[in-house]
Amino acid sequence: MELRQFEVVVAIADEGGFTAAARRLHVVQSAVSSTVRALERELGTPLFDRTTHRVRLTAAGEAFIPAARAALRAAEHARGTVDAVRGRLRGQLTVGVMQGVWAGLHHALAALRAEHPGVTIRLRQAAVSDIRQALRDGSVDVAVVALDRQQQRGLVTRTLxxxxxxxxxxxxxxxxxxxxxxxxxxxxxxxxxxxxxxxxxxxxxxxxxxxxxxxxxxxxxxxxxxxxxxxxxxxxxxxxxxxxxxxxxxxxxxxxxxxxxxxVMVVRPRGEVSPTVAALLQHIR
Structure with a gap:
């Protein structure tokens, strides 16, 4: 299995379809389809149920996604560690925000982009319950949200x-x-x-x-x-x-x-912080 295969499967799960995943990955849809077919042959089971109107994860796909996200995070962390030694960062950072709530986040994002233009920032705007779940499953790296005490469990928070x-x-x-x-x-x-x-x-x-x-x-x-x-x-x-x-x-x-x-607080999952997340956290006040 290859990281590219993990990336394709995660993109389909996030975007809800092969066409949307192809747009996100900047490839043709046939490349996405062939990548998934090759991975499914290797695993010996389908990862998606495909119908005319929608694409859904199978039970095997649901089990595969968290492991795929973990592998992609590990690879991104390894790449970021080397980039940090070289004094520059790159890759993608997904930031979760609630609608209408910025808490000065745009200043931090501008400062990060100025320091590390190779970093692509992806904002995900959603309800707090969705962002909390995204932090847990790894589809969001860091977020600026409002959480009650119970919702903070298992997460690292800093009040803004x-x-x-x-x-x-x-x-x-x-x-x-x-x-x-x-x-x-x-x-x-x-x-x-x-x-x-x-x-x-x-x-x-x-x-x-x-x-x-x-x-x-x-x-x-x-x-x-x-x-x-x-x-x-x-x-x-x-x-x-x-x-x-x-x-x-x-x-x-x-x-x-x-x-x-x-x-309102800045929130991230527990565990080691990637260099890109650490760089952003330095600018969030």
């Missing part, structure tokens, strides 16, 4: 910022006091982020702890869409204060007690 969340409302909406309570907020229509978003998880936990129910009138997966809905007074939204600051025309209200907390 911690802040309370605020209630964001249309300019004309008023409350009885200078701060809002969960009981007051629970009576209003809500613009919520989709399940699986870290913001949504934190807000759900806060309302459960306050023993208050609320109604999700809208569920969105875009920060800008949430702002537009609130701007037209179709609902209120709870978000981190740093994100709420992107909407200066909207009003923000602090919670009287036990505001949902937002903790």
């Amino acid at each position: 910022l911690s802040e309370d969340m605020v209630l964001v409302a249309a300019p004309g909406r008023e409350f009885a006091g200078a701060e809002v309570t969960f009981a007051e907020a629970g009576e209003l229509p809500f613009v919520d982020f989709a399940p699986g978003w870290a913001i949504r998880d934190a807000v759900d936990r806060a309302f459960r702890a306050a023993i208050v129910e609320r109604s999700s009138t809208f569920e969105v997966n875009d920060i800008g869409a949430a702002g537009d809905l609130v701007r037209h007074d179709l609902g209120v939204c709870i978000m981190p204060e740093s994100i709420a600051a992107r909407f200066p025309d909207l009003r923000t209200w602090r919670f009287a007690r036990h505001a949902p907390n937002w903790k």
Whole structure:
């Protein structure tokens, strides 16, 4: 077996098909197909179930993928170690991010690219639960995300910022006091982020702890869409204060007690750090 075969199989699993994998690897689809057929002959079993509409991993394929990722990571680490001795890095770095959350990451990426132009950076934007799984299976090397205590298990984390969340409302909406309570907020229509978003998880936990129910009138997966809905007074939204600051025309209200907390951190799997990941971590503050 060859590393190229591992790379092809992993690309198909990640992209969901042979054509998409060929685009990612910059080869023709026939080359991808022939590589998989050769590997399957060598292993004596199919790795993919192929139909007209989709490609799925077989049980053997599911078992093969983690080992293939580990082999590719080991090869990349060996290559990176030699490159580091020579004073230059190359290869691919996959960084996971949550939508709307940067925490200054673009500054770190720019600094890494300036120092090591041979490194290709691939950003993967997804819900926090998906990024956490990707860190575990090796398809993401490092991530900037918000995780609760339980989600941090088995990962190495470093906190970048911690802040309370605020209630964001249309300019004309008023409350009885200078701060809002969960009981007051629970009576209003809500613009919520989709399940699986870290913001949504934190807000759900806060309302459960306050023993208050609320109604999700809208569920969105875009920060800008949430702002537009609130701007037209179709609902209120709870978000981190740093994100709420992107909407200066909207009003923000602090919670009287036990505001949902937002903790963004840089996260990586346990174990030895590759030279490329180490280089990026030096720039993330």
